Amino acid sequence: METVAPLKEIIEVIKESGGDAFKFCYQCGLCDTVCPWNRVRTFSMRKIIREATFGLTDIESDEMWRCTTCGNCPRQCPRGVAIIEAGVSLRKIATEYGVFPTSVNPVRAISASLTGEGNPLNETRKARANWAEGLSVKAFTEGMEILYFPGCYLCYDPRLKKVARATADILNRAGIDFGILGSSENCCGESIRKTGDEELFKRLARENIKTFIDNGVKKILVSSPHCYHTFKNEYPEFMVNFEVVHIAEYLLELINKGRLELTKDYGKKVTYHDPCYLGRHNGKYDEPRKLLKKISGLELIEMADSMENSLCCGGGGGRIWMETPKGERFSDIRIEQAVGAGAGVLATSCPYCITHFEESRLTLKDHDALAIKDITEIVREVI
Numbered sequence: 001m002e003t004v005a006p007l008k009e010i011i012e013v014i015k016e017s018g019g020d021a022f023k024f025c026y027q028c029g030l031c032d033t034v035c036p037w038n039r040v041r042t043f044s045m046r047k048i049i050r051e052a053t054f055g056l057t058d059i060e061s062d063e064m065w066r067c068t069t070c071g072n073c074p075r076q077c078p079r080g081v082a083i084i085e086a087g088v089s090l091r092k093i094a095t096e097y098g099v100f101p102t103s104v105n106p107v108r109a110i111s112a113s114l115t116g117e118g119n120p121l122n123e124t125r126k127a128r129a130n131w132a133e134g135l136s137v138k139a140f141t142e143g144m145e146i147l148y149f150p151g152c153y154l155c156y157d158p159r160l161k162k163v164a165r166a167t168a169d170i171l172n173r174a175g176i177d178f179g180i181l182g183s184s185e186n187c188c189g190e191s192i193r194k195t196g197d198e199e200l201f202k203r204l205a206r207e208n209i210k211t212f213i214d215n216g217v218k219k220i221l222v223s224s225p226h227c228y229h230t231f232k233n234e235y236p237e238f239m240v241n242f243e244v245v246h247i248a249e250y251l252l253e254l255i256n257k258g259r260l261e262l263t264k265d266y267g268k269k270v271t272y273h274d275p276c277y278l279g280r281h282n283g284k285y286d287e288p289r290k291l292l293k294k295i296s297g298l299e300l301i302e303m304a305d306s307m308e309n310s311l312c313c314g315g316g317g318g319r320i321w322m323e324t325p326k327g328e329r330f331s332d333i334r335i336e337q338a339v340g341a342g343a344g345v346l347a348t349s350c351p352y353c354i355t356h357f358e359e360s361r362l363t364l365k366d367h368d369a370l371a372i373k374d375i376t377e378i379v380r381e382v383i
């Protein structure tokens, strides 16, 4: 194994990057028993930790890029090792040296797109609000009830634009005084941070924070659990605190307050997939389920690995931008679990999960046996 960065440097960078908790690891291997990678191939976070402790990390290998930051292993670790932070600290070293294995190479173009246009999809900044064409969506101005922040995938991705449009439609029907920032909106930066590019994360975050403050934003509605996580838990590192709500909890609140009425039946069997960054990272398991249970005729069923045991879709930690070969995609297993539970609809509330599930759906013999829906799209159908 070639050690690219010198021993002292690796250990020092790990410490500086919040990965110092490596030293508490006593190599029990519990993390490996719950890691989704071990359902599709062998992978050992325990080994990565061991090697890093001795400064023996091979920063050219694929291994340290596998972690999807799903959050399953830290909650099992008997020594409280900050496993995700420690893993990200190794990526910071690789990013600093500009050393990426082939599977991670796409991240270079992603970084360039984020730097130049504020999104990872190689789209232009000025097209950011095109998803709202033909809808009554205003630019945010101070004093409005809420800012709607759709996030990059909902602004640009053809499949996910439908979710942004459904959201705006519901908000309009409920009479919510909301606005968007359009081309002033930047990527939230959550996922690029998990690839170790702290500098780019900070630049995106600072620009967003300045825009929020300049526009008098106080309350932010998000569709992506990744935006939710970083606005709520990471932006306070910049000494700011905005009120952040995820669409699942917001829609439930609107219904409970009588501001949104569900009028139609949804006669389908639905199973709900907990996105890692809404569930395990932020404890929001009940709100999406309560919302779905409000819908008349909808039968909510649980599949294997639900709630805190949710099987990661594979898209977190920047993995959404990396190549995962067929046979190693967690989302393929998840689709089978949904079908196995008897669901006709797999509902979720995260753009990365939807992207992966839509791809995995095509691996089914009968592609139409399962529909993939954001919970917003389901609500849109029944108002």
Ligand code: SF4
Pocket (backbone or CB within 6 Å): 024, 025, 026, 027, 028, 029, 030, 031, 032, 045, 046, 049, 076, 077, 078, 079, 080, 081, 083
């Ligand atoms: S579960 Fe914790 S203590 Fe056990 S090997 Fe993993 S990081 Fe180390």
Ligand code: SF4
Pocket (backbone or CB within 6 Å): 031, 034, 035, 036, 037, 045, 066, 067, 068, 069, 070, 071, 072, 073, 074, 083, 084
């Ligand atoms: S956070 Fe999830 S993907 Fe990463 S090592 Fe732990 S269990 Fe595996």
